[in-house]
Amino acid sequence: MKTLQMTVSPLDAASEKSLYEQVADRLHGLIQNGTLKPGDRLPSVRKLKQQLSISMSTVLEAYRLLEDRGVVSARPQSGYYVKSTALDLLDEPSKSSPPRQVCDVDSSLTFRVIRAINDPNMVQLGPAVQCMENFPLNTMNRLMGQVLRANPELVHSYGTVPGCEELRREVAKRMLNAGCSVSSDEIVVTTGTTESIYLALRAATQPGCTVIIESPTYYSALEVLDSIGLKALELPTDPRQGMCLDALETVLKSGQAKVCLLVSNYSNPLGSCMSDRKKKAIVELLNRYDAYLIEDDVYGDLGFSGDRPKAIKAFDTENRVLYCSSISKTLSPGLRVGWCLPGCYQPRVERLKVVTNNMTAVAPQLAVAAFFANGGYDRHVRQLRRTYHSRMERMRQAIQDYFPAETRVTRPQGGHVLWVEIPGKFDADELFEEAIRNQISIAPGSIFSASNTFHNCFRLNSGLAWSERVDQAMQTLGRLIKKQMARRILAED
Ligand SMILES: Cc1ncc(COP(=O)(O)O)c(C=O)c1O
CATH class of the missing domain: 3.40.640.10 (Type I PLP-dependent aspartate aminotransferase-like (Major domain))
Incomplete structure (x- = not known):
């Protein structure tokens, strides 16, 4: 396990993003490009404060944001470490090829x-809705x-x-x-x-x-x-x-x-x-x-x-x-x-x-x-963008943690929905029915097409605040997907 010595260029005071978000984005970039590896310790709060000439609280806020995104974890008395799952390991879906008809x-x-996915008693991963507190x-x-x-x-x-x-x-x-x-x-x-x-x-x-x-x-x-x-x-x-x-x-x-x-x-x-x-x-x-x-x-x-x-x-x-x-x-x-x-x-x-x-x-x-x-309005929307960004990162992380390694997921630069593809003969309509029985709604891929395609895809709403309930729902979805994949492999044998 090594501690990283970071050299970082000055932050952009004119940026629309706050300083702590810029710091978090830079560190996140270093994790994504492999400079910071799983298990690496992030620079100490004191060191980064000196390197970037920013306040202690800005560094702490940046580290908390990375925690919210699910890419680092704090260890008591020791500091912040890159999580073993922090690398973006999942591929993106490729360009679609619908029938030309x-x-x-x-x-x-x-x-x-x-009607089913809008049921407010479900964990609403199906409809593109947001929490009212947003x-x-x-x-x-x-x-x-x-x-x-x-x-x-x-x-x-x-x-x-x-x-x-x-x-x-x-x-x-x-x-x-x-x-x-x-x-x-x-x-x-x-x-x-x-x-x-x-x-x-x-x-x-x-x-x-x-x-x-x-x-x-x-x-x-x-x-x-x-x-x-x-x-x-x-x-x-x-x-x-x-x-x-x-x-x-x-x-x-x-x-x-x-x-x-x-x-x-x-x-x-x-x-x-x-x-x-x-x-x-x-x-x-x-x-x-x-x-x-x-x-x-x-x-x-x-x-x-x-x-x-x-x-x-x-x-x-x-x-x-x-x-x-x-x-x-x-x-x-x-x-x-x-x-x-x-x-x-x-x-x-x-x-x-x-x-x-x-x-x-x-x-x-x-x-x-x-x-x-x-x-x-401008201030409100700036806050909304930050919120959606960290929620989407958190959901992408949960997909990486709980879904099969073959899962493909989009990397949007805005909004609050993710498109998930499970390669092979996966049936997202079946997953939808099973998820509903577990009080979780997802939007099955088939409803996004007039040509009866995308049966192995579904859409997830990442606009909800992360909570134990949402985390559990993502774990359940991951289990249901893996179970269905196992059933299909058995059926093919
Ligand atoms: C792409 C897109 N267009 C339109 C709408 C609906 O917008 P409105 O509520 O303004 O009718 C949505 C809602 O999810 C949407 O995702």
Whole structure:
């Protein structure tokens, strides 16, 4: 067992990350690249304090963060040591290769599965939900109260489509962070991203049309396609870089489909995030082949490091991107406030909004506008990113500790879902049923596809706070997976 002497370059005072996170990230990097090996002792708190000219409490906070991520452990009177399981030993799933065929979408089974995985009595590893304590509920509730008191009649009146000007102005300001310079007139307020996607699809397609989607794809998007009578064409998708553009070009060129729907940043379920180069290239394809993109950017604010990634909309030169997002992943899923920037389909989206539900309730719109204006949104989201980062690391560590060594798992740089693949003839639908009997919900891979694939995959929600109960659930899942694998080997013999 050796003690490591570390030389570390100065920390970046201008970084969005706090000093202790930077220290933790550096040490984590040294563990991942093998400089610090399992069993190595981390530099003493005193030594690192001197080396980096930081306070003792910053070093301790960094070490605690690494403990939370599950990569080091403290030994009383001795210091912090790299855990034997700290190395990222698990492979990532490879790029998907769905059958190149147009599929009818039937989400009737999905509905049953989603009902089961949303049962709050389960350990909710299935739905992409977060703990309520992640949200600024007190501030939000206070703002709701203020809005109701200040507008006793307005909040009960019919509002107008495209929605409250106060909110649209704030959303337009926030869109600058995603690289989009838009006016409030280009924004239509909706009752969440799901409604934005629904309206965008209704506006840009006719029943019977084919829509190009990622593979795997977010299951509620499939439900929306099904409800409108649309068909799906799934394209190969990379767990890091998202949809394969060669395949997209081939389909657009063939004229099989003109509308594509995807999650550009920290996608669900793969966690992929497209590079700017790729985002620009998509827009070029849209322009070249007279096509349209429905961009779901609901996770865009939840990256673990660096600047917020740009939206594809930022590169849109001919108004062909219909951008959809909401506050569901950052402020409150229950207030149902979202928005759509429908580009050239704006008049049609506005008309469809009126006949769908007339308008989105006024009080939540005004409360969210007030939060964006002066509720400390940026500070809140910075904290949320840190929380999700350490929870995801912790869950990846548990997968490494408890699941079979062959397990493949994604390495997202944002969001809070992990996609797990068990190679071979594994049946995640069977695992789902067994997990439910053990009061654990997972999202089986089959619901993320219209082409009856991903039966050996499942999605895990890493947004929950780590607890004994979650740890036990992960151990149980690991046992169930190993048991099923053993049964299959026996059956093959
Ligand atoms: C990719 C994606 N889009 C949309 C949604 C739903 O968003 P909303 O609650 O705003 O309808 C989710 C929720 O999990 C999601 O993961």
